[in-house]
Amino acid sequence: MRGVFITFEGGEGAGKSTVARRLAASMQTNGREIVLTREPGGTPGAEAVRGLLLNPATVLTPLADTLLHFAARADHVARVINPALARGAVVICDRFYDSTMAYQGYGLGVDRNAIATLIDLVGLTPDLTFVLEVFELTAKNRLASRGNAADRYEQMGADVMARISAGFHAIALSAPERCVLVDANGDADAVFGSVAALVTKRLGL
Ligand code: Z5A
Numbered sequence: 001m002r003g004v005f006i007t008f009e010g011g012e013g014a015g016k017s018t019v020a021r022r023l024a025a026s027m028q029t030n031g032r033e034i035v036l037t038r039e040p041g042g043t044p045g046a047e048a049v050r051g052l053l054l055n056p057a058t059v060l061t062p063l064a065d066t067l068l069h070f071a072a073r074a075d076h077v078a079r080v081i082n083p084a085l086a087r088g089a090v091v092i093c094d095r096f097y098d099s100t101m102a103y104q105g106y107g108l109g110v111d112r113n114a115i116a117t118l119i120d121l122v123g124l125t126p127d128l129t130f131v132l133e134v135f136e137l138t139a140k141n142r143l144a145s146r147g148n149a150a151d152r153y154e155q156m157g158a159d160v161m162a163r164i165s166a167g168f169h170a171i172a173l174s175a176p177e178r179c180v181l182v183d184a185n186g187d188a189d190a191v192f193g194s195v196a197a198l199v200t201k202r203l204g205l
Helices: 016-028 044-054 062-086 097-107 112-122 136-146 158-174 188-203
Strands: 004-010 034-038 090-094 128-133 179-183
Touching (some): 004 016, 004 158, 016 034, 016 090, 016 188, 034 062, 044 062, 062 090, 062 097, 097 158, 128 188, 158 179, 179 188
Parallel strands (some): 004 090, 004 128, 034 090, 128 179
């Protein structure tokens, strides 16, 4: 039996990591193997690429940025995600290719058809994608209360961020069979409750 692949997408501070962790923990209890992973990252090689991509000192053209995300993704899919799906696991991934389409495509202006070609080359489509949406102020407050130093992407301007948010929204609307938009302005319990109900409704899990 092939496993199930669930991804979480959205802007920074939307609460993806929090709800992905909670979903993984809640599913551990039913005896099925759960793999919780993230992008960029998920393998030693891809985590090394992540270090480069998030470092504010790294200077890259948007196309180079895109290709590094896909290099990391190709390794992650081949070494972790596909083997886990072949074992029948539920794989929950914090960001996947929709982030490249939103950040590098809609946000930084890289040719979206070229990104779609790279998506096809990697050759793996999630079964279900949650696109978390929050008001800009909600996200800012959450990140401020966490207090981490800003990474390279968090230094992008408000205009780029607005294009990224609009991009995520457009992506979700263009693939309703795979993507669900989630209002993530509520507290962590409310967001988790919506997501868990949708996992049951869409996937029967
Ligand atoms: N990137 C890209 O450009 N292209 C790509 O293809 C890929 C990624 C795959 C990865 O950074 C960066 O890479 C990302 C896009 C780019 N950068 N940006 N911006 P990351 O993995 O370090 O960061 P992130 O994915 O943006 O995660 P984040 O900033 O941690 O946001 P989050 O995962 O959505 O939020 P969180 O960590 O779950 O929560 C943030 C805080 O809010 C935390 O203190 C929580 O306790 C709190 N929180 C969470 N949910 C709630 C609710 N519901 N209520 C109240 N408080 C909450």
